[in-house]
Structure formats: structure tokens, C-alpha cells
Amino acid sequence: MKLSFENQVAVISGGASGLGLAIARKLISNNVRVLLLDIDSSGLEEITGELGEKANSRVLDISNEESVQRIIREIIEEYGSIDILVNSAGITGNTGIMSHEVDSVDMERVFNVNFKGSWMLSKYIIPYMLKQDYGRILHIASIAGKEGNAGMLAYSASKAAVIGMAKVQGKEYAGSGITVNALAPAVIRTKMVENMPEEQVKYMTDKIPMKRCGTLEEIANLAKYIVSPENSFTTGFTFDLSGGRATY
Numbered sequence: 001m002k003l004s005f006e007n008q009v010a011v012i013s014g015g016a017s018g019l020g021l022a023i024a025r026k027l028i029s030n031n032v033r034v035l036l037l038d039i040d041s042s043g044l045e046e047i048t049g050e051l052g053e054k055a056n057s058r059v060l061d062i063s064n065e066e067s068v069q070r071i072i073r074e075i076i077e078e079y080g081s082i083d084i085l086v087n088s089a090g091i092t093g094n095t096g097i098m099s100h101e102v103d104s105v106d107m108e109r110v111f112n113v114n115f116k117g118s119w120m121l122s123k124y125i126i127p128y129m130l131k132q133d134y135g136r137i138l139h140i141a142s143i144a145g146k147e148g149n150a151g152m153l154a155y156s157a158s159k160a161a162v163i164g165m166a167k168v169q170g171k172e173y174a175g176s177g178i179t180v181n182a183l184a185p186a187v188i189r190t191k192m193v194e195n196m197p198e199e200q201v202k203y204m205t206d207k208i209p210m211k212r213c214g215t216l217e218e219i220a221n222l223a224k225y226i227v228s229p230e231n232s233f234t235t236g237f238t239f240d241l242s243g244g245r246a247t248y
């Protein structure tokens with residue numbers, strides 16, 4: 001059992017941008033050593049130096065199993081342990097289209113990153129967490145996975161799969177000191193959202209009862225709690241961050 005964040009090591013996928021980067025900043029300010037994993041090499045290069053000595057990074061496509069396995073092995077060799085995994089890497093795929101218009105290649109690509117990539121990282125990190133009887137895993141899902149956003153079949157279905165994975169893993173490791181949870185945000189203005197059709201973003205934002213988007217600070221604060229030692233009796237759960245859109 002860990003009592004504080006002191007000397008902990010966190011792996012954050014999608015750490016070069018948006019939610020992953022905000023969570024990285026928050027954990028670093030709480031003395032966690034952070035490994036950012038991202039497919040975007042120039043984005044990683046740009047921010048890693050700025051984050052200071054507690055941050056390091058590796059370029060990784062999380063949908064490539066061999067690369068995931070190799071990078072995790074290298075991180076363990078260098079750091080000795082991994083205490084926290086935050087899976088934030090994700091893509092929307094094509095949006096603003098009806099289910100019958102969805103391309104099967106796009107569907108596969110979205111599942112490979114959002115579901116399979118998150119599973120791969122947990123698959124290769126959990127054995128090390130089991131050895132130390134401690135771990136905190138946070139999969140970033142989405143309100144789309146709870147409710148289904150029209151026009152976003154691939155994204156919504158892949159995020160529902162992520163929520164399902166958190167439920168399964170929460171139960172599987174409940175006796176081990178590892179907690180596994182998901183987080184389902186509504187809309188936060190990041191690069192991902194900027195790249196979506198404005199009509200699709202309006203559709204999602206109009207459904208938020210608070211009538212505003214969430215902020216990166218709100219995400220980072222909740223994520224920090226979820227991966228903290230204090231979050232010791234909640235597992236398999238999907239935390240809400242939707243300004244009242246989902247009340248379950």
C-alpha cells in the first residue's frame with residue numbers, strides 16, 4: 001500500500017496533448033515521476049523539456065502490441081516500477097456520419113487505438129502492479145460511451161468497450177491492491193474537439209445542462225483523486241464529468 005504520491009511513477013498515454021497533458025502536469029506538481037507516451041513525436045518533444053526533470057517521454061503507437069511490450073519493459077528497467085497508468089490517447093475517427101456510412105477500416109482504426117491500445121498498456125503493466133500489490137489505472141472513456149452520440153458510432157462504441165473493460169478489470173483485480181476505473185467527460189475544448197465538425201460539437205455541447213464545456217483543470221483534479229492512494233474503495237466504476245448530462 002502506498003500512502004502518498006511521493007516517488008510514484010505514472011505512465012500516461014496521449015500525454016503530449018489535451019487531457020493527458022493536463023493530468024501529467026497535475027501529477028508532476030504532486031511529485032509523481034511521469035512518463036508521457038504519444039504517437040506525436042514533435043508534440044512530445046515540445047512539452048517534455050518544459051515539464052521539468054520529473055517528466056520523460058517515449059514515442060509510441062499504442063495500437064502496436066510489440067512496441068507497447070518493448071516500451072513497458074524499458075520503462076521498468078529504468079524506473080523499477082509503474083504505480084499509475086492513465087490511458088488518455090484516443091481518436092474520434094470520422095464523425096458526423098450515420099452508422100450505415102461508417103467505413104469498416106475507420107471502425108477498426110478507432111477500436112485499435114481507443115480500446116485495444118488501452119487494453120494493451122494495461123495488459124503489459126498489470127503484472128508489475130500485481131508484484132507490488134498496488135496500482136491505480138484510469139481509462140479515459142467518454143460520455144459518448146455511456147449515452148451514444150449520434151454521428152459517432154465508432155467512437156461511442158469504442159468508449160463503451162473501454163467502460164466495459166474498467167468494469168471487468170475492476171472486479172478481476174479487486175483483491176490485489178490495484179483499482180481500475182474509467183472517467184467519462186462530456187466536452188472539453190482540446191485539439192481533438194477542434195478537429196471535429198462544428199455541428200457535431202454543438203450537438204454534444206447543447207446536451208450539457210450546465211451549458212458550458214468542462215475545463216482541463218476539472219479533469220486533472222478528478223483524475224488526480226482517482227489515481228491517488230486515497231481512492232482505495234472504488235474500482236470498476238466510471239466517474240462522471242459531464243456538467244449534469246449523465247446522472248448515473
Ligand SMILES: NC(=O)c1ccc[n+]([C@@H]2O[C@H](COP(=O)([O-])OP(=O)(O)OC[C@H]3O[C@@H](n4cnc5c(N)ncnc54)[C@H](O)[C@@H]3O)[C@@H](O)[C@H]2O)c1
Pocket residue numbers: 013014015016017018019020037038039040043060061062063087088089090091113117140141142143184185186187188189190191192193
Ligand atoms: N476533449 C473532449 O471533449 C473529450 C471528451 C470525452 C473523452 N475524451 C477522451 O479524452 C482522451 C484525450 O482526448 P483529448 O481531448 O485530450 O485529445 P487530444 O487530441 O488533445 O489528445 C489525444 C492524444 O492522443 C495521441 N494519440 C492518438 N493516437 C495515438 C496512438 N495510436 N498512440 C499514442 N498516442 C496517440 C494524440 O497524438 C494526442 O496527443 C481521449 O481518449 C478522448 O477520447 C475527450
